[in-house]
Amino acid sequence: MPSKDTNSDLLKRLPIPDLNETLEKYLTRVEPLQDARQNRKTRKCVLSDENVDLMRTLHERLVQYDGQLAKDVPQSSYIEQFWYDAYLLYDASVVLNSNPFFQLQDDPTIRDTSETGSGPYGIFTGQVKRTAKLVTSILKFIREIRHGTLTKDMIRGKIPLSMDQYGKLFGSSRIPPGPGQESCHLQTDTTSHHVIVMYKSQFYWFDVLDVNNFPIFSTPEELEWNLYSIIMDNEKKPLDVDADEAPNIPFGVFTTENRRVWANIRDYVFHDSDPANWKNLKIIDSALFVICLDDVSFKNEEKDELVKSLLCGTSEIELDPTNTSRPFGVQRGTCSNRWYDKLQLIVTRNGKAGINFEHTGIDGHTVLRLATDIYTDSILSFARGVTNVVPDIFQSNDAVKPVPNKPSRANVITIPRKLEWKVDSFLLSSLHFAETRVSDVISQYEFATLDFEQYGSTHMKSTFKTSPDAFVQQIFQVAYYALYGKFETTYEPAMTKMFQNGRTEAIRSVTHESKRFVKSLFDRKPTDEERIKLLQQACAEHSRITKECSMGMGQDRHLYALYCLWNESYKDQIPLPPIFQDNSWSLLNTNVLSTSNCGNPCLASFGFGPVTANGFGIGYIIRDNSVSVVVSSRHRQTHRFLSLIEKSFLEVDHIFERHAAGISAVSAPVDDDTRRTTAKPRANSALKSEDLRFLLGGYDYFDVSVSG
Structure with a gap:
């Protein structure tokens, strides 16, 4: 899936590391996760002549492949197609398995009208205005991409980053396999000018860009009536239970299905004698993005439910037989108001906003840039109504002139048009089973959120003298060890966008150094100075x-x-190298703790699902004075684990406080309200802190086994 990179002439190709160094690093990363016997077996396997010879042969073929790729497709990387395939060959549902979410901070200039009903659109005023502002900003972002004026991503203002992913951000869709195809494919329509709006599972579309890729709606106010009219088209009439009229068909739940099931449904639609449904699918596939207007509100104390709604949707079944406004057993959760194969902007009734994105062609850093720019621009739009002296993060409309003598609004449709679906017994039953399956999936997961406000990156750097990200990774290890008494494979992505079409590389957080630190907290011998x-x-x-x-x-x-490379091209010629048959390969690729740091002040939260059945998905944002964490799992004591993360943050801070004051680490009394030591300074003790007991749920544990 190589594509043109607008600054490829400035970037080097992603390097292929030396094979011997890669094998040594592999052994170093896996060693802390194994016992001595397992590690001896792995080292013998990896360093055997058979393995080294086979791996050297494959490495030479990879170098040849990359060399030819550099000639044929200069804007590419050796990992690019393999990484696309990793997503596109994945056959399970993308819900909770692939798509992440970003929650934007609230807009301080927009009031919640969902209960008061004040404003021009009544209870929908806050939702309509928030959506219109964000969409207007997104259209400016798209204009910059298509006119080649989007400011380059840089590190510290000096090092340019690959910009290739922005070309796949809009107009893209994950398409299930067609007949005879092995995998999904990523389709991108670079000529797309329209958006899809969903409300109560219904689909509407209208054009938002003209033929020259300039926004048709230049101000939020111009968009508001379109959004409000879509809402009212559904609100003005009660739910009709007459199946012949097929009301509120939630076609979006098909995108939650297993890819093969979804492919079979699309094939059925394609061969239908009535082309209406197929035309609808093509309109959705080619849309710039999807706007999901949810008919629910989430209060500030309902953060876990909001996270669920943004990540996978909520599932709420109508089981009240006295409610005559809805059929008994109907799905009324937000999971039916989604289209997971595309980038989605989600806005709740009370103006909470987030982005859910299909992950194949884009990584978090790219969507973070989008989130940052549109949030900033939407907030600045309020200031522009007060004064003209306001900075603009986008190029002005005068920066790029329309093509002369071309009508900019030729053949554009600005009035929302509803997509009408034609259903039969097969589609209705398929919709029912798709909805019950995604409801099952949602019920298998739980989510917990933490807004830790005692300190943030400033304190970590000035007091702890550590990298904030590295510090937070150690905290995750402490919390997991406190709960389970062992270390598990941990994954954190590192961005490689300094190179052409760079994606990510895997940081392995469990090291001998991290294990020694974690164990020191649960051992009576080390002093606070040694722990630090x-x-x-x-x-x-x-x-x-x-x-x-x-x-x-x-x-x-x-x-x-x-x-x-072996699996796709050489498995009939070369035996599978022993490293890929060793248990260590499965061990290192079973990420029990899957973590990602995606921080920016514009974000309120960020998260994704666990990548293994027994794992945790941990999305976190490190700010100057706080840390936000979202944890997901398949009901694996998620809230308890998150509480231990919070307590681990506090305990490490206590260690530094005691050390700075020379307070004993064994007998210092603790103020339960503040969790701060209250004893007078004493000589630093080698014994452990009484505070540490709360990391083990209050048990007086003496020494935990520190041999794991």
């Missing part, structure tokens, strides 16, 4: 690995490319 030193060593090692990965010199992507 171990923490800083663990963070330094994590930062070193992160930098290594960002330079494309990690081990995971290189090994994955070698495996894919």
Whole structure:
């Protein structure tokens, strides 16, 4: 899926690491996760002549492949197609397995009218205005992309990053396999000018760009009536239970299905004698993005439910037989108001807003840029109504002139048009089973949110003397060890966009240094001074690995490319190298803790589902004075784990406080309200803190086993 990169002439190709270095790094990363016997077996396997010879052969083929790729498609990378295939060959539902979400901060200039009903659109005023402002800003973003004026992504204002992913951000859709095809494919319509709006599972579309890729709606006010009219088209009439009229058909739930099931349904629609449904699908597939207007509100204390709605949708079945406004057993959750194969802007009744995105062609950094720019622009739009002296993050409309002598609004449709679906018994039963399956999936997961406000990156850097990201990664290890007494494979992505078409590399957070620090908290022997030193060593090692990965010199992507090359081209010629048959390969690729740092002040939260059945998905945002964390799992004590993350943050801070004051680490009384030590300074003790008991649920544990 290589594509043109607008600054490819400035960027180097993603390097292929030296094979021997990759194998050594692999052994180093897996060793902390194994016992001595397992590690001896793995080292013998990986360093065997058979494995090294086979891997060297594949490595040479990979170098040849990349060399030819550089000639045929200069704007590419050796991992690019393999990485696309990793997503597109995935056959399970994208819900909770692939699509992440970003929640934007609330707009302080828009009041919640969902209960008061004040404003020009009554209870819908806040939702309509928030949506219109964000969509107007998104259209400016698209204009910049299509006119080639989007400001380049840079690191520290000096190092340019690959911009290729922005071309796949809008007008793209994940299409299920067609007849005879093995995988899904990513379709991008670069000529798309319209959006899809969903409300109560109904679909509407209208054009938002003219033929020259300029926004038709230049102000939010121009968009508001379209959005309000769509809402009222559904609100003005009660739900009709007459099946012959097929009211409120939730066609979007098909995108929650297994890819093969969804493919069969699309094939059935394609061969239908009535082309109406197929035309509808093509309109949705080619849309710039989808706007999901949800008919629910979430209060500030309902953060977990809001996270669920933005990530996978809620599932609420009407089971009240006295409610005559809805058929008994109907799905009324937000999961039916989604189209998961595309980028979605989701806005609730009370103006909470978020982005859910299909992950194949774009990574979090790209969507974070979108979220940052549109949030900033939508907030600044209020200031522009007060004064003209307001900075603009986008180019002005005068920066790029329309093509002369071309009518900019030729053949555009600005009035919303509803997509009408034709259904039969097969489609109705398929919709029913798709809805019951996604409801089952949603019920298997739980979500927990933490807004830790005692300190943030400023404190981590000034007091702890650590990288904030590295520090938070150590906290995750402490919390997991406190709950389970062992270490598990942990994954964090490092961005490799300094290279052409760079995606990510895997940071492996469990190291010998991190284990020594974590164990020191549960051992009576180390002093606070020693614990601090171990923490800083663990963070330094994590930062070193992160930098290594960002330079494309990690081990995971290189090994994955070698495996894919063997599987796709050489499995009939070359035996499978022993490294890929060793248990360590499965171990390192079973990410029990899947983590990602995606921080910016414009975000309120960020998250995704766990990537293994027994795992946790951990999305976190580090701000100057706070840290926000969203944890998901399949009911694996999610709230308890998150509470231990919070307590681990506090305990490490206590260690630094005690050390700075020279307070005993064994007998210092603690103020239960503040969790701060209240004893007078004493000589630093080698014994552990009484505070640490709360990391183990209040049990007086003496020494936890620190051999894991």
